[in-house]
Amino acid sequence: MQARDRLNFWLVIVALSCAGFFCQQAFALSVTFINPGRSDEAYWVAAGRAVVAAADDLGIHHEQFFAERDHLRVLEIARSIAARPKEQRPDYVMLTNDKLTLVAAVHILSPAGIKTFGAFSGLQDTERAEFGGPRTGFPLLIGTLEPRSIDAGYLTASSLIAQGLRMNLQGPDGKLHLISVAGDRSTPTSLYRNLGLRRALAEHPEVVLDQQVFGDWRRDKAAEQTAWLLRRHPDARLIWSASDQMTFGAMDALEKQGLQPGRDVLLSGINTSTEAMQAVISGRLAALAGGHFMAGAWAMVMIYDYEHGHDFADEGIELNKTMFTLFDKPATAERFLKRFGTGAIPVDFKHASKVLNPARKYYDFDFDRLLK
Template identity: 45%
Template structure:
């Protein structure tokens, strides 16, 4: 039996790239979402083939939308006998600071992803590699761009379809995420600026759905009663958009016809809703930040430090997912199998002539 096991292991090692096996290292990612949540599930599934192609031992721990559990998970990781080489965290509900302190004391190099420090947190934690030496950098998609893109497209679609109020204007209600997470506040800020720049738009009210479908449904019910001329809902996530749509349909409205909705995400469900016309404006692509963070760690681990490009990168990962892109995305990745993406082409270590990262999914969605 032992010989059979040894033979199987030997075969696997023989088939694997010697370079990758020789340079394998470990990364723990603290996923702030729920394990069954479409967006955070897609983040993990996109990271897995990247880790496999780059020879990274990846472990994903879910906090199930509990920011205190995120801190607890990091504490558990720091107390392990065999600590990971790297930790990836998200500054969800501003919990990133406490996680960073724990990791720094344990000597674990840390990359902050998706949502980094803003405002008062910058004054407290400074910049990477200064006060906290093991905080090596951050990779944060431009959340404000997601808000701007989806807001502009929502208004454009309302005009195209003639979904305006009796005053000829588009009356919008915004369902934001939460008041603490920088990504949430930046998405909202991008949308609010876009609406404010258009005199034909009336932003009636902003509410905070806390990323919850049921809460967004209740809020949408109240907003439709309060503002009878409401034409559109801007939502910071697909789940909150679904909740608002459920409220609208219960009130006899038709999503995509007399009441329009926008969303931010790229789950198969929301992509199909975009194709069906129930979602009129959709931005997505930021789920790739986790995998691209692994590419940065891979390069850093092999001596290609990203310092020359900046310690806090803000790539334009968000794309407006129109009908064509939504269809291509569903055809290529509808089952959330991302193994066909060549993550090695993004690596500066594997492509020595590459001077700047080109993190984007435009090529995959052509």
């Protein structure tokens, strides 16, 4: 073969390889995640990082936008995606129902032919009754996946109460007094965490819920609320919070009043930030539940399977799965930090796929398994 022929031969090979590469990219599954959290918020950063890790493992083209806790921005992002030229639109958009934005976002994306998936928080009963569910009222909303948030509220409240009784923190009336800093009044996640708290309280008539407030997931607001709650309810020795950031706000208020978290007042929280894990280890935080930051990553697995012919409807279209682990002992928190504390996601998501593992009959999204 002469030099020119060899050159032409290799040029053809390169051209074919590039064409194959671009065809592969063009036909790759693509998913966009509209992250409702702030881009500097530990929980939502971790959740987004897990989504990226799952997408990378499964060969999914992905992009992510942070709404910065602004529910109107969620809808603005959805409109911008729907307005793209057809060839630049993603196959799927992953949404949450924070501040009840899911229905509105689906209405924006569906006319553009974009399929959607609800992760972290799904439809409320009132929304389902009015509009219908996934694939019926919303044909392009293929399904939802929620962490069983009632577990988080129940696990943390039960542990908090047990420790309070063990330490004899009852008030002069012989009752154990608790105050609650909940999330918000509309997000399903917040509502179900509160139900978990109420379930634990129903099992302990010796515990009194003095008052519940809504901290809107903010540390500063929770600190302000806790300060006047403690003045109003001086016998309160337990503080249950719906997130770790609000727990830290409550701690700030306690310390300003000269009270020591973990000794004078016991606190619980939800989420798995490094700061929260360190507070469990130091004894400042009595109970913590987490692991649900993986919900978006598991949703990626379900979207991948659906796209490749294995419909998760065999388990249900609106799934509510166990994802929470209780951290109320230093050893468990230390184990979490050892595996996840660097920000890495040490999980091979291909093992979770039913398409890639035909013998798998059920999705296993229990976080405790990942720790062990």
